Amino acid sequence: MYSTFIISKSECMTCTNKTLKSLGTLQGVFGAEIDQIEGKVLVSHTDEISRKEIAEMLISMGYPEIENENEKEIDYDEPSIWGCAL
Numbered sequence: 001m002y003s004t005f006i007i008s009k010s011e012c013m014t015c016t017n018k019t020l021k022s023l024g025t026l027q028g029v030f031g032a033e034i035d036q037i038e039g040k041v042l043v044s045h046t047d048e049i050s051r052k053e054i055a056e057m058l059i060s061m062g063y064p065e066i067e068n069e070n071e072k073e074i075d076y077d078e079p080s081i082w083g084c085a086l
Contacts, residue, residue, distance in 0.1 A: 001046070003054055005040065005063060006066045007040070008039060008063075008066055019058075019063070023054070027048060028047075028049030029043055030045065030046070056068070
């Protein structure tokens with residue numbers, strides 16, 4: 001099964017790799033992708049782990065889910081996808 005999460009932050013590649021590694025430590029998660037441009041996280045998982053548990057992990061890493069994609073606001077003070085690399 002797949003779960004998609006809309007997040008508000010853009011990430012650099014270092015942050016993306018850290019997030020993917022953290023998601024990979026969850027029992028039942030066997031893959032994840034992050035679309036930095038669209039602000040989406042796609043997680044492949046079994047029914048061994050709930051969508052809520054994955055969302056809680058994302059929140060603990062500082063990436064709360066946005067319920068309505070149309071409410072996504074751009075915070076220009078947040079680092080861009082290039083911010084950590086430069």
